[in-house]
Amino acid sequence: MEEVLSLSGKNRDELEKVLDYYNGSQDDSLKLRAAKYLIKNMPGKYSLVYDVPWENHSAALYRYFDCENKESLFSEYGIPEPEKRYDLECISADYLINNIELAFEAWESHPWGKTIDFASFCEEILPYRIGNEPLEDWRGKVLASYREIDNRLRADSCMTAGQACAIVNRLLPEYSWVTYPVPPMNYSMLTATPRGTCDEMCALAMFTMRALGIPVVMDFTPSWPNRTSGHAWNSVNIGDGMYVSFMGTEYNPGEEHLGTRLRKCKVFRRTFARQDIDTVEIPSILNDPYIIDVSDKYRDTDNTATVRIDFPQDEKALYLYTFEKPFPEIIDRGIxxxxxxxxxxxxGEIMYLPVYIDGGEILPASFPFMINRGKTVSFDGDLENKVKVEIDNLGLNQSMLFRMQEGSFEASNDSVFGRKVVLHEIEDIPGDSTYTEIPIASKAAYKYVRYMSxxxxxxxxxxxxxxxADGGQLTGNVIGTAGSWYSSGMTKEKVFDGDIYTYFDAPFGFQDYSWVGLKFDVPQVIGSIRYFPRIEDNRLVNDHRYEVFYWTGDDWQVILNQKPVNGKIVADLPEKGIYYIRDAKNNKESYQYFIIDNSRQKWL
Known part of the structure; x- marks a missing residue:
């Protein structure tokens, strides 16, 4: 404690006031421990503060996606570089004491509080901040906004933390999910600007629920397979060391969400307390002292793999490297x-590579491997064991697939869909290689059907x-939002032209809730719907030369260099190899690696 206090400089008196406040009474012994917990873990924590009204920043965020010159956008709104304000140097005694008092009151006054131990309380209810947001009295603001709901939660003696979490989560404002970075926001900012990444959605849930005594944390995966980013979601502590995941503002505990549906290499949990770690000499998620590994708590990340290795005996540390083309990363240590x-x-179903580090360079310690249905499969690339393979796909980045998630299919007998029924809601990100087909239960006939984005x-x-209902394809007049993105020609008619490489791209100003559908001559019963998302054109061009790269065990080398015939390259390649392909003419290469499965490309 003395070491931490010595770092606080002129603000030491404020921190000591907190300790003195709780030091005089036996009744406050737990609160004194809580105060010490907050102060001991305060070093390194700070607020990012912009010296400009939040309304300016919020307005800039709404325009950010469609603005070509993003630097000038911030200048237009007078948004400067943020200032770092370290908690140790500026936090007040009154702020900490108020936070502690409200946290304890919330913990002790709700019926599920008795199932939450003190250690969980300190980590999951007590913390005065979530990230690097500007500090405010967020607990008081939440309690004022949710007073009636809070009274109901307190009055129900059988109410569990999971049930309370679901009730509150349904009341949170709907969020617009964006992929660009946003500044750290406190509770007031999050409620005023319901637009952000998954981190902001998680933060809003954590602020609200912790203020109401609901122990909620943020779990995340550092990167999806073959994507350039990861994802975060929430978990609620339901007692006895058990957690149930959910997506703040979207999906309740026990419901499927993106974090449970997609493959992931690891799951970590963000903590307020600083963890003791062994650092890695290169950038890695393992160097973050404010996370713990909770992969064993998730069914799809609780696999174990044992592989043969070969690396210098003087190297003590062996790591696990995600062998993914767009975003490889060291994610774990090996035993x-x-x-x-x-x-x-x-x-499972993710390619890994055991590695060690020598002079800051990542070097392989074995062949790549993946876990397939609980079994470890090694890809040794044996040149003597070849199979004939047909290559017809360049494997470019399919970055637009997510744009159909949360879309819906609707039907009506009203041309403006004033009275409508929802036939189907899209929960998952669709695949990029086959149509998604969905049966429709409704037996009513409708004259108008549409996809609402x-x-x-x-x-x-x-x-x-x-x-x-008999399986016959229906036709009609194309209806929907008129025009295309900057007159690109990708109009609503492209959705019904039979070509998966054309698509509808609504005009500027209609990014939200544009739609496309059909008007039938007479009402029809919809038996099923098939759809295909917007994708990049991955077809091989006959007069282009393509290079196929192959992992030799320690490097990539060209194993094949030729032009396709009828859009395909047929060749004998090592069965247990890992590959990617490059269009030498256009200097484009596959976004991910592929392996050979039944003589076909299988993208990882």
Whole structure:
């Protein structure tokens, strides 16, 4: 404690006031421990403060996506570089005492509080901040806004933390999910500007629920397979060391959400307390002292793999590297036992590479491997064991697939859909290689059907097919939002042209809730719907030369260099190899690696 106080400079008196406040009474012994917990873990924590009204920043955020010159946008609104204000140097005694008092009152006055131990309380209810947001009395603001709900939660003696979490989560404002970075926001900013990444959605849930005594944390995966970013979601402590995940502002505990549906290599949990860590000499998620590994708490990241290794004996540390093309990363340490290494609590169907570090360089310690249905499969690239493979896909980045998630199909007998029924809501990000087909339960007949796109998606869909109950494809007049993105020609008619490489891209100003559909001559019963998302054109061009790269065990080398015939390259390649392909003419290469499965490309 003395070491921390010595770092606070002129603000030491404020911190000592907090300790003195709780030091005089036996009744306050737990609160004194809580105060010490907050202060001991305060070093390194700070607020990012912009010396400009939040309204300016909020307005800039709404324009950010569509603005070509983003630097001038911030200048237009007078937004300067943020100032770092370290908590140790500026936090007040009154602020900390108020935070502690309100946290304890929330913990002790709700019926589920008795199932939450003191250690969980300190980490999941007590903290006065979530990230690097400007400090404010967020607990008081939440209590004022949710007073009636809070009274109901307190009055129900059978109410659990999970039930309370679901009730409150349904009341949070709907958020527009964006992929660009936003500044750290406090509770007031989050409620005033319901637009952000998954981190902001999680933060709003944490502020609100912690103020109401609901122990909620943020879990995350550092990167999806073959994507340039990760994802965060929430978990609620339901007692006895058990947690149930949910997505703040969207999906309740126990419901499926993006964090449970997609493959992931690891799951970590953000903490307020600083963890003791062994740092890695290169940038890695393992260098973050404010996370713990909770992969064993998730069914799809609780696999174990043991592989043979070969690396210098003087190297003590062996790491697990996600062998992914767009965003490889060291995510774990291995347990070395002679010539074998074991990696615990990792996700399946993802390619990994055991590595060590020498002079800041990442070097392979074994062949790549993946876990397939609980079994470890090694890809040794044996040149003597070849199979014939057909290559017909360049594997470019399919960055627009997510734009159909949360879209819906609707039907009506009213041309303006004043009275409508929802036939289907899209929960998952669709695949990029096959149509998604969904059966429709409704037996009513409708004259109008449409796809209603989610916010910010510009109605990006490549193909939609409607079928009657007998399986016959339905046709009609194309209806929907008129025009295309800056007159690109990608109008609503492209959705029904039979070409998966064309798509609808709604005009500027119609990014939110644009739509496309059909008007039938007579009402029809919809038996099923098939759809295909907007994708990049991955077809091979006959007069282009393509290079196929192959992992030799320690480097990439060209194993094939030729032009396709009828859009395909047929060749004999190592069955247990890992590959990517490059269009030498256009200098484009696949966004991900592929392996060979039944003589076809299988993208990882």
């Amino acid at each position: 070395v036992n002679g010539s074998f290494a074991t990696f615990e609590h990792v996700g 989610p916010k910010g998606s510009s109605c990006n869909v490549a193909e939609i097919e409607f079928y009657n």
